[in-house]
Amino acid sequence: MAEAPGTVFVPRSRLVEGVRAYGLIVAMWLRSTMAYRASFLMTAVGNFAATAFDFVAIMLMFAHVDALGGYTLPEIALLYGASGTAFGLADLLMGSMDRLGRRVRDGTLDTLLVRPVPVLAQVAADRFALRRLGRITQGLLVLGYGLVAVDIDWTVVKVVVLPLMLLSGSVIFGSVFVAGGAFQFVAQDASQVQNSFTYGGNTLLQYPPTIFAKDLVRGVTFVVPLAFVNWLPALYVLGRQLPLGLPEWVAFLPPVVAAVCAAAAGLAWRTGLRAYRSTGS
Amino acid sequence: MSTDTEASTAGHTGAGPAFIELDRLEKVFDVRRRKGFLRGERRQVRAVDGISFRVERGEMVGYIGPNGAGKSTTIKMLTGILTPSGGSLRVAGIDPSRERTRLAHRIGVVFGQRTTLWWDLPLRDSYRLMHRMYRVPDARFRANLDRCVELLDLGELLDVPVRQLSLGQRMRGDIAAALLHDPEVLYLDEPTIGLDVVSKAKVRQFLRDLNAERGTTVLLTTHDLTDIEQLCSRVMVIDHGRLMYDGALAGLHEVGESERTLVVDLERELPPIRLESETSVRTVKVEGPRQWLAFPASASAAPLVARIAAEYPLADLSVREPDIEAVIAKMYARERPGEPVT
Amino acid sequence: MRLYAVVAAGGFRRYATYRIETAAGVFTNTVFGFILAYTFVALWEERPRLGGYDMPEALTFVWLGQALLMTCVMMGGGFEDELIERIRTGDIAVDLYRPVDLQMWWLAQDLGRAAFHLLGRGIVPMVCGAFAFDLALPGSPWPWLAFLVSVALGVVVSFAIRYLVALSAFWLMDGAGAAQISFLAGLFFSGMLLPLTLFPGLLGEVARLLPWSTMLQVPADVFLGKHTGWGLVRVYVFQVSWAAVLLLVGRMVQGVATRRVVVQGG
Numbered sequence: 001m002a003e004a005p006g007t008v009f010v011p012r013s014r015l016v017e018g019v020r021a022y023g024l025i026v027a028m029w030l031r032s033t034m035a036y037r038a039s040f041l042m043t044a045v046g047n048f049a050a051t052a053f054d055f056v057a058i059m060l061m062f063a064h065v066d067a068l069g070g071y072t073l074p075e076i077a078l079l080y081g082a083s084g085t086a087f088g089l090a091d092l093l094m095g096s097m098d099r100l101g102r103r104v105r106d107g108t109l110d111t112l113l114v115r116p117v118p119v120l121a122q123v124a125a126d127r128f129a130l131r132r133l134g135r136i137t138q139g140l141l142v143l144g145y146g147l148v149a150v151d152i153d154w155t156v157v158k159v160v161v162l163p164l165m166l167l168s169g170s171v172i173f174g175s176v177f178v179a180g181g182a183f184q185f186v187a188q189d190a191s192q193v194q195n196s197f198t199y200g201g202n203t204l205l206q207y208p209p210t211i212f213a214k215d216l217v218r219g220v221t222f223v224v225p226l227a228f229v230n231w232l233p234a235l236y237v238l239g240r241q242l243p244l245g246l247p248e249w250v251a252f253l254p255p256v257v258a259a260v261c262a263a264a265a266g267l268a269w270r271t272g273l274r275a276y277r278s279t280g281s
Numbered sequence: 282m283s284t285d286t287e288a289s290t291a292g293h294t295g296a297g298p299a300f301i302e303l304d305r306l307e308k309v310f311d312v313r314r315r316k317g318f319l320r321g322e323r324r325q326v327r328a329v330d331g332i333s334f335r336v337e338r339g340e341m342v343g344y345i346g347p348n349g350a351g352k353s354t355t356i357k358m359l360t361g362i363l364t365p366s367g368g369s370l371r372v373a374g375i376d377p378s379r380e381r382t383r384l385a386h387r388i389g390v391v392f393g394q395r396t397t398l399w400w401d402l403p404l405r406d407s408y409r410l411m412h413r414m415y416r417v418p419d420a421r422f423r424a425n426l427d428r429c430v431e432l433l434d435l436g437e438l439l440d441v442p443v444r445q446l447s448l449g450q451r452m453r454g455d456i457a458a459a460l461l462h463d464p465e466v467l468y469l470d471e472p473t474i475g476l477d478v479v480s481k482a483k484v485r486q487f488l489r490d491l492n493a494e495r496g497t498t499v500l501l502t503t504h505d506l507t508d509i510e511q512l513c514s515r516v517m518v519i520d521h522g523r524l525m526y527d528g529a530l531a532g533l534h535e536v537g538e539s540e541r542t543l544v545v546d547l548e549r550e551l552p553p554i555r556l557e558s559e560t561s562v563r564t565v566k567v568e569g570p571r572q573w574l575a576f577p578a579s580a581s582a583a584p585l586v587a588r589i590a591a592e593y594p595l596a597d598l599s600v601r602e603p604d605i606e607a608v609i610a611k612m613y614a615r616e617r618p619g620e621p622v623t
Numbered sequence: 624m625r626l627y628a629v630v631a632a633g634g635f636r637r638y639a640t641y642r643i644e645t646a647a648g649v650f651t652n653t654v655f656g657f658i659l660a661y662t663f664v665a666l667w668e669e670r671p672r673l674g675g676y677d678m679p680e681a682l683t684f685v686w687l688g689q690a691l692l693m694t695c696v697m698m699g700g701g702f703e704d705e706l707i708e709r710i711r712t713g714d715i716a717v718d719l720y721r722p723v724d725l726q727m728w729w730l731a732q733d734l735g736r737a738a739f740h741l742l743g744r745g746i747v748p749m750v751c752g753a754f755a756f757d758l759a760l761p762g763s764p765w766p767w768l769a770f771l772v773s774v775a776l777g778v779v780v781s782f783a784i785r786y787l788v789a790l791s792a793f794w795l796m797d798g799a800g801a802a803q804i805s806f807l808a809g810l811f812f813s814g815m816l817l818p819l820t821l822f823p824g825l826l827g828e829v830a831r832l833l834p835w836s837t838m839l840q841v842p843a844d845v846f847l848g849k850h851t852g853w854g855l856v857r858v859y860v861f862q863v864s865w866a867a868v869l870l871l872v873g874r875m876v877q878g879v880a881t882r883r884v885v886v887q888g889g
Binding site for chain 1: 310311357360361362363364366378381382383385386388390392395397399400401402406410413414415442
Binding site for chain 3: 038039042043046049050053054056057060061063064065066067068069187188189190191192193195196200203204207210211212213216
């Protein structure tokens with residue numbers, strides 16, 4: 001990272017400052033990780049294997065059936081890979097948000113508040129764990145298998161939708177991580193709740209929406225819009241009917257939904273931080 | 282860069298707005314206490330209850346009080362971590378809670394118990410992060426680091442992972458980390474807690490030099506009266522969120538009439554020790570063969586020990602220094618004013 | 624013996640103090656229960672008698688998995704983190720000189736913890752599952768009792784495995800690797816992902832013989848009345864055997880480790 005020349009008091013965009021600080025702290029964690037190289041390798045492989053087992057379980061299911069909820073194994077692989085990759089990216093970049101509660105409890109959050117960089121960037125970069133590349137790798141492999149094995153009627157639009165889906169998906173999951181972190185300002189011991197939406201959401205999205213109750217699908221479409229991570233865009237790519245009778249153009253909304261989620265998460269974060277600074281606990 | 286010139290031209294002028302200015306500062310917490318399984322009780326706690334004081338540039342001030350008195354809450358407001366519930370607050374002309382990140386460039390904070398250093402990395406790496414994070418110009422960073430390394434004796438430690446440092450070494454490392462961006466004011470929360478005698482001396486000497494040479498304002502909380510004695514010309518005592526005393530340390534001793542305690546282990550149980558002609562010595566507690574004697578902090582223990590050894594069957598003894606709690610307790614006992622003495 | 628009862632009660636109370644954490648965990652277990660239950664519904668709609676279970680039995684299996692997840696610590700993360708830390712920092716030397724048996728002490732504590740997790744983390748998800756889905760709940764009290772015995776044995780096996788994982792820190796100085804492997808095995812071979820009766824061929828036969836099957840597969844089958852009479856005795860023997868073997872190996876490893884500490888002088 002190039003050292004920007006300049007004096008101390010030049011105001012900069014908070015976003016730029018945040019990203020820069022994030023990079024600086026991540027670099028420190030990478031160095032730390034490399035101090036325990038063997039441990040890193042082992043946990044990275046473990047991370048890969050743990051997520052791989054998930055898919056092995058699906059493959060075992062398909063040893064007994066040809067379709068699940070009307071979807072074939074390669075189709076589910078596409079859903080699984082898309083969600084896994086998006087979630088993996090968010091987990092890599094923001095996955096440490098669930099440590100916020102602990103920092104609040106032991107008081108170490110205060111040491112971050114006296115630094116001249118955004119707290120969100122510092123918390124997000126905390127304990128940056130490169131081993132989470134294992135999950136992304138697994139997600140990409142399954143996604144690759146799905147894309148190769150499914151007979152897709154490729155169009156230019158579909159080629160554009162695919163990368164947008166992965167990016168928007170990780171922003172949506174990232175927003176959930178941030179909102180979960182903000183929630184821990186209020187309830188420090190509730191980091192588990194966030195897991196329901198992140199890890200739980202990821203598990204949910206790995207299966208086609210046809211197997212879930214309508215209300216559940218409605219919930220993850222309109223309340224916590226996880227359906228935009230992969231279901232809606234991927235079903236469009238697969239040429240399938242969208243759930244809940246949604247029109248086709250909804251499949252192009254993920255970038256918009258992602259932007260809204262990010263804004264909402266940012267707002268939640270500000271509210272949480274303000275609450276912390278007025279209560280100190 | 283502006284900090285350089287400001288710091289060097291600053292004197293103890295006292296005119297105009299002070300460097301740190303608190304006016305009837307308040308912090309009220311809502312505390313929920315559990316009663317029974319689900320019922321809770323809400324209660325308001327005034328952690329800081331209308332504190333006012335001014336600190337001029339270049340002062341070294343001790344901020345003391347018992348646990349839970351409101352010390353850390355004040356420091357947290359001064360550094361912008363907490364938003365005050367009432368009153369006003371200015372540090373270097375900045376409202377800390379509104380412009381926390383801007384203020385961060387101008388202050389240094391050392392939390393005694395919580396290191397900000399990177400556990401698994403050499404000390405040097407933590408400093409490199411500070412360099413980048415605070416955007417300290419290269420030349421200035423190098424000069425500051427060299428100076429800290431020399432005065433805090435860190436040369437040998439720079440390439441040692443922090444987890445291998447002793448507590449004293451780590452504290453010195455933390456203090457250096459807080460100073461690399463040339464802060465105008467340094468807040469220290471229990472900087473000598475748990476340190477050995479040599480480390481304590483080094484830390485104190487360094488802070489004295491820093492204050493003398495750079496004119497850095499220092500505000501420290503401590504439980505160790507020796508810190509105050511050796512460092513601070515001014516001490517503020519806080520209890521129950523109120524400022525109980527603000528003035529010279531000597532005055533505090535007078536107000537609190539500080540006493541040391543001699544713990545005497547006799548060979549058997551005896552009635553309370555009485556020494557004729559030593560009117561200032563009192564036996565405050567007897568527990569089996571062990572007795573506690575209080576004597577003025579200013580007096581020497583040697584003649585007292587000699588007399589007891591001569592007149593009583595002595596098994597063992599030790600001297601306890603007066604602690605801040607005791608001094609403050611004495612302040613209450615004498616029913617001195619609730620108003621600050623300035 | 625009384626000492627260990629006190630230690631166990633302490634283990635129970637210690638986890639009972641984390642009320643919000645428990646509530647949050649129950650929420651998560653319930654959410655996962657729902658997601659998995661729907662996938663099982665889809666699967667059993669295609670193959671109604673898959674793995675020897677009918678639909679209500681399969682769904683019961685899902686919710687039992689969520690209820691026992693913490694009790695049998697199928698995904699790791701119990702006392703062993705603490706023990707690993709004590710070994711890493713050398714505090715373990717103090718423990719070894721205490722007049723209590725290290726293994727029994729931790730076992731008692733873990734049993735107390737498991738009892739709390741069974742009540743605190745198990746009941747609510749199970750009740751939620753029973754409200755939302757048609758479950759195969761035993762009508763008489765005997766299967767419930769038989770189930771509890773089986774769960775208790777599963778907890779002991781789980782403890783014995785995690786104890787070994789923790790002791791590995793004597794040699795590896797960082798228990799992360801062993802903990803990772805144990806976590807993966809627990810996830811896969813307990814039946815958490817899918818009942819072991821659905822595993823094909825040799826994989827299934829081996830999986831059903833490994834110690835991890837005692838944590839969910841066996842208790843769930845006992846609950847569902849798949850083992851009765853001598854069959855029940857047989858699975859108990861299976862569980863007890865694994866518990867005994869693993870505890871014994873733990874004692875031997877502990878002995879070697881103790882000598883090592885003594886040689887190193889702490």
